[in-house]
Amino acid sequence: MANRSTFVPAIRSGLYYLLMYPVTILYSIFCLIVGPLLPFRARFSVLSSINYFYIAWLRISCGVKVEVQGRENLPKGQAFVVIANHQSEWETLFLQLLVRPQVVVLKRELLKIPFFGWALALLKPIALDRSQRRGALKQLLEQGVERLNEGIPVLIFPQGTRLPVGELGRMNKGGSMLACKAGVPVVPLVHNAGIYWPGKSFIKYPGTVQVRVGKPVDVEGRSVDEVQKDATEWMHQQMHEIGAL
Template identity: 70%
Template sequence: MTTSQTESKATPLLFLRSLLYYAGFYPVTMVFSIICLIVGPLLPFRARFKFLTLINYFYIAWLRICCGVKVKVTGREHLPSAGSYVVIANHQSEWETLYFQLLIRPQAVVLKQELLRIPLFGWALALLKPIALDRSKRRGALKQLLEQGKARLADGIPLLIFPQGTRVPTGELGKWNKGGAMLAVSSEVPMIPVAHNAGLFWPGKSFIKYPGTVEVAVGPAIDTRGKSVEEVHEVATVWLESTMRAQGSLD
């Protein structure tokens, strides 16, 4: 099912349910962001992450209540219980940016610099040590990713990367960048692929949310020791693409 096929099923009821979701989403986000800006700087990083992402439990529960969007996770046991690692995942929706902070705890996420400029929300997000890239400077962005990524991993903080770089509509693939594999190999930490089909239920930039169950699959950890960047990248992307097809979000 492609994004256009999903959107063709929009109804007034789905519009109202989505409107209700945002009626709760924005006020709660604004209030909680103010609290985070006051409390967050007083906490060490791990405690800060736990506190600042409490709101994500609300986001996911409220989405289920208002819009009927549920989640099913398989392979959770592949996530290491300790130590740092690199997670790469496909990017289809705003949904994964909310849910993955609950799946991978703590984490530092690679994101676009513009997000940190959003009043309140972006300022609070900056407290979570993201790697904020200026996508207009590709060479500088890669250098920043490698330098800051290695520092986060050395501190024992898992790293989340969306190697497609931007949201890709369901049914399409885009291009997988190798930054995640480069980081994992150079730091000799495991790399873990995660695939999902959130775009079927929360299409990128879509106001309407569609009821159903988002499938999230966590793949086996890839041991990067003694492997090349190309080897690790290929194993991960082959797994991602085959799993995305099985989930119905890739033609």
Template identity: 65%
Template sequence: MVQQDKTALGYLRAALYYLAFYPATVFYSVLCVVVARPLPFRQRFKFVTQINYFYIAWLRICCGVKLQVEGLENLPKEGAYVAISNHQSEWETIYFQILIRPQCIVLKKEILKMPFFGWAMGLLDPIALDRSQKRGALKALLSEGKDRLGRGIPIVIFPQGTRLAVGERGKFNKGGAMLAVSSEVPVVPIAHNAGVYWPGKSFIKYPGTIILRIGKPVASVGRSVDEVHAESVGWLLEQMDQLEAPEATKV
């Protein structure tokens, strides 16, 4: 496992990262509300997510967190699809908006109530679900998801529902597979080990190379939800086991 050095230097590097992260987020979120709101969706998405490039670059400069992407050729160049991924860190919510452009993300409704960050996220036409209303959340996912996919916008879903520590698996919900089957679009599974270097709710970020691996699209036409879910999640679990192995974190 990567050496997680909780020294004064680690705290200093993280503090330096956030000294730029938070002021930049506040300033840019207000700018987005003023400038981006009237723009068409695709232009609005490009404008709002420009700051993500800064976040990732600053993370590398301050904390030494790098990235290695594998299987980029598996990401569809055009057309809608449902991307599913494991959820370990705040990192993937930042980087995925660079990887998949444009996109619609499925998130918890409470996030949109957050000052500044939530305001900007609300401009990206997310599918905001009330997790306390399971039946209503699934209905909203399918109806709003069909709308986004029908407009040719890929959807990003974290089927575990919440961030989990490295080594934890939780339950993978079938909403992504249900949406893909009902809309007859493929599922693209994406695995990573970001939680090794940026653990969820951790102040310190640990230097090293995040590995992100994109799987081949899983066809949904003519298949059941259970088949699509089993194939896509099975691939994710296999890759997570590999990426979290001690030798994988030495890249």
């Protein structure tokens, strides 16, 4: 990755943002007006529709494509907890298109971002204050069970923060704890988007992001540690295979 030429990707990335920012501002204003008038599922559908533009424009301007394996493993007609690796801003855009509807567990500061964060707040995220570790876990379990009982899948990034390609970090058990408490399956998911859109990087590189969705991990009659082990072992193996580790 270090030997890549950055001149052309930088130009193409600049083109991406040249259109992305004004479209985001205009659409966010529209969402802030219309969103509060809609029930959650309709609101999610409307507010996240802009992500189709983001992913299409990313492909056109920067040459970043997507390939998904295991889409059929996403449970239908029931809530579940998705745990995914965390290494690129790309996740924010695409995973809302893969799991619909959903609520995401995120850090509270994101809701303060002008326009984008204000609109994101309308999607019932579980916004944690990570400086309050015990309080954050309690909030995750209480609000997570509430969302799951409403039939809404919950997306969690157990690494907690975006990590560069090649780094695994620590996989927190919050997602497995939530699934066991609510009695819903865990769906592990991995991707290698950090190769093409490194975290906090302006430059995006052409290529195909690989996404793999694992089979649901059943929680019935099982401990949190057992569920966590099955889900994370699958994630580790798949991340190695697609070059995310």
